[in-house]
Amino acid sequence: MTESTAPVLSAEDLTFAYADGDPIVAEWTTTFEAGTTTAITGPSGCGKSTLLYLLGLMLQPSAGHVMLRGTPVDALRDAERARLRAHTFGFVFQDAALDATRTVLDNVIETALYRRQSRHEAIQTAYELLERFGVEIREAHRPGQISGGQAQRIALCRAMLADPPVFLADEPTGNLDPATSETVIQALRDRAADGACVVVATHDPAVVEACDRRIRLGAAS
Amino acid sequence: MSAMFVLGREAVASARGQVVTSVLTVAMVAGMCVAVLMTTGRTAAAEDAALAEIDAAGTRSIVVRADADARLTANVIDRLQAVTEIDTAIGFGPIVDARNAQVPDGPKVPLRNGYGTLDGRSLVVPDLPDRALASTEAIQTLGFRDGLGALRTDTGHELVVSGKLEVPAYATFLEPLVVIPSSKPDAPSGTRPTDPLTVLIVLADSPRHVAPVSDTVKSLLEAADETKITMETSQELATIRTAIQGELGSYGRGTVLVILAVSAALVAVNLLTLVSIRRKDFGRRRALGATRSLIVALLLTQTALLAGIGALVGVAGALTALSVTGSPLPGPSFVIAVVIAAVLTALLGALLPAISAARKDPLHELRVP
Ligand SMILES: Nc1ncnc2c1ncn2[C@@H]1O[C@H](COP(=O)(O)OP(=O)(O)OP(=O)(O)O)[C@@H](O)[C@H]1O
Ligand SMILES: [Mg+2]
Numbered sequence: 001m002t003e004s005t006a007p008v009l010s011a012e013d014l015t016f017a018y019a020d021g022d023p024i025v026a027e028w029t030t031t032f033e034a035g036t037t038t039a040i041t042g043p044s045g046c047g048k049s050t051l052l053y054l055l056g057l058m059l060q061p062s063a064g065h066v067m068l069r070g071t072p073v074d075a076l077r078d079a080e081r082a083r084l085r086a087h088t089f090g091f092v093f094q095d096a097a098l099d100a101t102r103t104v105l106d107n108v109i110e111t112a113l114y115r116r117q118s119r120h121e122a123i124q125t126a127y128e129l130l131e132r133f134g135v136e137i138r139e140a141h142r143p144g145q146i147s148g149g150q151a152q153r154i155a156l157c158r159a160m161l162a163d164p165p166v167f168l169a170d171e172p173t174g175n176l177d178p179a180t181s182e183t184v185i186q187a188l189r190d191r192a193a194d195g196a197c198v199v200v201a202t203h204d205p206a207v208v209e210a211c212d213r214r215i216r217l218g219a220a221s
Numbered sequence: 222m223s224a225m226f227v228l229g230r231e232a233v234a235s236a237r238g239q240v241v242t243s244v245l246t247v248a249m250v251a252g253m254c255v256a257v258l259m260t261t262g263r264t265a266a267a268e269d270a271a272l273a274e275i276d277a278a279g280t281r282s283i284v285v286r287a288d289a290d291a292r293l294t295a296n297v298i299d300r301l302q303a304v305t306e307i308d309t310a311i312g313f314g315p316i317v318d319a320r321n322a323q324v325p326d327g328p329k330v331p332l333r334n335g336y337g338t339l340d341g342r343s344l345v346v347p348d349l350p351d352r353a354l355a356s357t358e359a360i361q362t363l364g365f366r367d368g369l370g371a372l373r374t375d376t377g378h379e380l381v382v383s384g385k386l387e388v389p390a391y392a393t394f395l396e397p398l399v400v401i402p403s404s405k406p407d408a409p410s411g412t413r414p415t416d417p418l419t420v421l422i423v424l425a426d427s428p429r430h431v432a433p434v435s436d437t438v439k440s441l442l443e444a445a446d447e448t449k450i451t452m453e454t455s456q457e458l459a460t461i462r463t464a465i466q467g468e469l470g471s472y473g474r475g476t477v478l479v480i481l482a483v484s485a486a487l488v489a490v491n492l493l494t495l496v497s498i499r500r501k502d503f504g505r506r507r508a509l510g511a512t513r514s515l516i517v518a519l520l521l522t523q524t525a526l527l528a529g530i531g532a533l534v535g536v537a538g539a540l541t542a543l544s545v546t547g548s549p550l551p552g553p554s555f556v557i558a559v560v561i562a563a564v565l566t567a568l569l570g571a572l573l574p575a576i577s578a579a580r581k582d583p584l585h586e587l588r589v590p
Contacts, residue, residue, distance in 0.1 A: 058508050058584045079512045086510020097505050101238030113231055114510040116224070158509075 006070030007031035008197040009055060009166050013064035016054055024050045027064065030215065034165070037188055037198040039208045042217035048201035049094055051217070052168045055199065056091050057081045068166075086114035090159035092169040094201075096151040098143040104135070107143065108157045115162060122161060129157035133183060148175040156184060160191070167191050167198045173207055185210045232522040242495040246488060246524060246567065247531040253484035254535025254563050258551060259542065260480070261473045280428040281308070282391040283435050284453045285421040285442065289315040291449035295336045295403070295416045297441055301423055302337070304437055306430040311337040311344070311392070312418040319399065321363045322371035322379060330359050332374060334416060335400035340389040344402050352402065354384045359397035372399070392422060481566045488528075488570030492520065496578040508583035520575035521568055528567035532560040 010031040017023040024047035032038055032055075040048050053059040055066055057073060065072040073084060085091070098107045105126055112122035133153040143151055152175050159167065169188065173181040185207055192198045192212070200207055208214060236243045287293040301310035314334030321327045332353065335344035344354075353372060360368050365382060372380045380401065388398055403416075425434040435454045442450060496503065503516060511519075536556055543550055551559075 053584050056508075079514070082507065082510050082512040084510075085508065089510075091508065093508075097501070097508075099238070099502055099505065101502075102234065106234060110506075111509050113227065114506075114512075114515065116227075119227070119230075 006067070008034040008069055009199070010067045010070075011055065011064065012067060012072075014051075014054060014061050014066065015063040016050060016059060016061050018050075023062070025054065025061075029064075032166075032197045032199055034197050035192050035195050036213060037192045037200065037211040038213045038215060039211035040199060040201045040215050040217065041203070041208055044203075046217045048217060049170050052091075052170050052199065052201050055166075056089050056168045057085055058091075082114070086111055087162065088164055088166055090162065090164035090167045092152075092155050092159045092172050094170040094174065096143075096148075096155040098151055098154060100143045103140050103142055104130070104138075104146070104154055105140070107154055108161060110158060111161055117162065125161055126157060129160055130154075133157060133187070134180065149177070149180060152176065153180070153184070156187070160187070163191075163194070163196070165196055167196050169198070169200045171202055171204075172200060173202065173204045178206070181206055228518055228522050229526070232519055232526055235519065236523045236527060239495060239499070242491055243523075243527055245491050246527040247534065249484060249487045249491065250528040250531025250563050250567050251535035251538065253480055253566065254532050254559055255539040255542075256480045256484075257477055257559050257562070258536065258539035258556070261477050281425045281431060283423040283425070283431065283438055284394075285418075285423070285438065286451045286453075287417075287419055287421070287445065288449040289417050289419055291417075291446045293418045293421065293442065293445045293450060295418055297418070297421065298337045300441055301438065304434070306426055306434050306437070308424040308426045309338050310424070311335065311339050311422045313395065313400070313420040314416055315419045317374050317376060317378075319372045319374045319380070321365070322373040324364065325373070327364065328362050329375070330355075330362055330372075330397045330399050331395075332372065332380075332399045332401065333395075333420075334403060336403050336416075336418070339392065339400075340387050342386065344400060351378075351380045352383045353380045354386045354400050354402065355382045356386045356388045356396060356398040358388075359399045360385070362397045391424065395420065477562075481562060484563075485566045485570035488524070488567045489573055492524070492571050492574035493577065496520075496574045496581075500578075500581050503578045503581040504583045507579075507581060513579035516579040517575040520578055521571055524567050524571035524575075525564055528564045529560075531567070532563040535563070536560060 010029075012029050014025055014028040015023055016025040028051075040051060042048055050059065054061055054074075057066065061074050066074040068084070068088065073081065076084070099110070102110075105123065108126040108130065109119065109122040111117075112119055133156060135150055135153050135157070143154070146154070152172060156169070156172055159169070167188070172188070173184050176184060181204065188198050188200060188207075189210060200211065202208060285293070295312050295314075298310045298312050301307055312335070314336075316331040316333055318329040319332040320329050335354075337344055355363070355365075355368070360370075360382070363370060363372070363382070368382070368385050370382050372382055374380070382399070386398060386400060388396060392398070421438075423434060423438050425431045431454055435452065439452065442452075506516060507513075536559065540550060540556070
C-alpha cells in the first residue's frame with residue numbers, strides 16, 4: 001500500500017491478552033479512514049478500552065500490528081511510540097486522568113511540553129477549547145474542585161490541543177448531561193470534518209447515532 | 222525559549238504540586254549541609270588550629286648548636302637570608318652569665334649577642350652601646366620592675382636592659398633570653414661578622430622545605446668544624462604534622478562520606494515514595510507522550526532545584542549557628558564544595574527513583590485505582 005492510499009489507522013490480525021488471561025482482542029483486522037467517526041460499542045468488559053489503548057500505542061499487541069498510514073508502529077522504539085502519542089494521537093481516558101495537583105490550564109496544556117510546543121501558543125488554544133466546551137471555571141482551579149463532567153471536558157480539551165490526526169476517545173460523554181454531550185458530539189464530528197480519524201468507545205446511543213460507522217465487539221471474548 | 226528553561230519551569234510547577242516531598246527534600250539536603258558543616262567544618266577548623274600550633278612549635282625550624290671554637294660565624298646569617306626558601310635566620314653568640322646589678326648574689330641569666338631578626342624584631346640596633354633586650358621570663362628572673370634595670374656580667378661589664386623581647390615558640394629553648402643587639406663595638410663579645418655563633422636558628426618558609434633548607438644550611442657550614450656542630454631539624458615534628466593532617470583528614474572524610482551516603486539514601490527513599498504514590502501521574506505523562514528521558518530529566522531537575530534551595534538554607538543555618546556559638550567558620554571554598562557535594566548527592570539519590578518513574582508502564586499505572 002502506498003502512503004497516499006493507506007488508511008490513516010488500521011489494525012491487522014491484532015491480538016491481545018492481559019497477562020495469563022484469555023485474549024481480549026483476537027486476530028482483529030479493520031481500517032479507520034481519515035475524516036470519519038467510528039463508534040466502538042459492546043457490553044461492559046468486552047474490551048473497548050483495551051482496543052483503544054492498543055490503537056493508541058499504550059499497550060503492546062501480543063500478535064498482529066497497529067499501522068499508521070500503512071506502516072506498522074506497534075514495534076517501534078519506546079521513544080518513537082511516545083513521540084507518536086504526543087504528536088499524532090489525541091486520547092481521552094475513560095476516567096479523565098487529570099493531574100489533581102496542577103491547575104486546569106496546566107492540565108489542558110500538559111502535552112505541549114511533550115511536543116516541545118510553545119507554551120504561549122498552547123495557552124491561547126487552551127482558552128479557546130475551554131470556552132468552547134463551556135468549562136466555566138477559573139483556569140487556576142485544580143481538578144479536585146471540579147465536577148466529573150467538567151473533568152471529562154478538560155480531558156477532551158487536553159486531547160484536542162494539538163489537532164491530532166487520530167483522535168481516540170473512551171466514553172467522552174459518560175458523565176455529561178444531554179446538552180453538553182451534544183457539544184462534545186459536535187466537536188468530534190468537527191474533528192472528523194477537519195480530516196481527523198475519530199474513534200470513540202461508547203455506551204451513549206446519541207454518540208453511536210452521530211457516528212459514521214459502528215463496530216460492535218462481542219461479549220467478553 | 223530554551224528547552225532547559227521549559228524543563229525548569231515544569232520542574233518548579235511539579236515540585237509545587239508535591240509539597241510534602243519537596244519540603245522533605247529541601248529539609249534533607251539542608252540537614253546534610255548542616256551536618257557536614259557542623260562536624261567536618263569544625264574538624265577542618267580544629268585541624269587548622271592543631272597544625273598552626275605545631276607550626277608555631279617549630280615545624281619549620283632548624284637549630285644548629287656549635288661550640289664557641291667551632292668557627293661558626295655571624296656572617297653566615299647574611300648568606301642564609303638570601304635563600305628564598307628561608308624565612309629568617311637568627312644567630313646567638315656564646316653565653317656570658319649576668320645578674321641584676323642591684324642583687325649581686327641573685328639568679329643569673331645567660332647573656333648572648335644576637336644577630337638577625339627575631340619574630341619581626343631586628344636585633345641590629347646601631348649606636349646604642351651597653352644596651353640589652355630581655356624576654357618577660359628573663360625580666361622576672363632578674364626581678365626588674367617595669368622591665369627596666371641594670372645588668373652586671375660575671376666579667377664585670379654593666380649593661381642596661383632597655384627593651385622587651387617577644388620570644389617565638391621556636392626560640393623558647395633559649396629562655397630566659399637576654400640579648401645584646403649587634404653593631405655595638407664595645408659589647409662584651411664584640412660584634413664583627415666574624416663573631417662566633419653558638420646557636421643558629423633557621424626558619425624555612427614552609428614545613429615542606431625543612432629538608433632542602435637543612436641541606437643548604439649544611440653546605441653553608443662547610444667552613445666550620447663539623448665535629449663541634451650539631452644540627453636539629455624539625456623533621457620529626459614535620460612527620461607528626463603530616464600524621465595529624467592525615468588522621469584528621471581521614472576522620473573528616475569518613476564522616477562526610479557517611480553523611481553523604483545517608484543523605485543520598487534519604488533522598489532516594491523520599492523520591493521512591495513519591496514515585497510510588499504518584500505512579501498514576503507518571504503513567505499518565507508516559508501515556509500522553511512523555512519520553513522516558515523527559516521523565517528522568519524532569520525529576521532530576523526538580524531534585525537539583527530543591528537541593529540547591531536546601532543547600533543554601535542549610536549553609537545559612539550552619540554558618541549562623543557556628544558564628545553564634547563563636548566557632549571558627551570554614552573557608553568559602555569548603556562551603557562551596559559542601560553545596561556542590563549536597564546537590565550532587567541529592568541527584569545521585571534521585572537517579573534510581575527517576576529511572577523507576579520513567580519505567581512505569583503508562584497503562585498499567587493508569588488502570589490502578
Ligand atoms: N490490567 C488488566 N489486567 C488484567 N485484565 C484486565 C486489565 N484491564 C482490564 N482487564 C480485563 O479486560 C477486559 C476488558 O476490559 P476493558 O476495560 O477493555 O473493557 P471495556 O469494554 O472498556 O469495559 P467498560 O465498558 O466497562 O469500560 C475486562 O474483562 C477486564 O476485567
Ligand atoms: Mg472501558
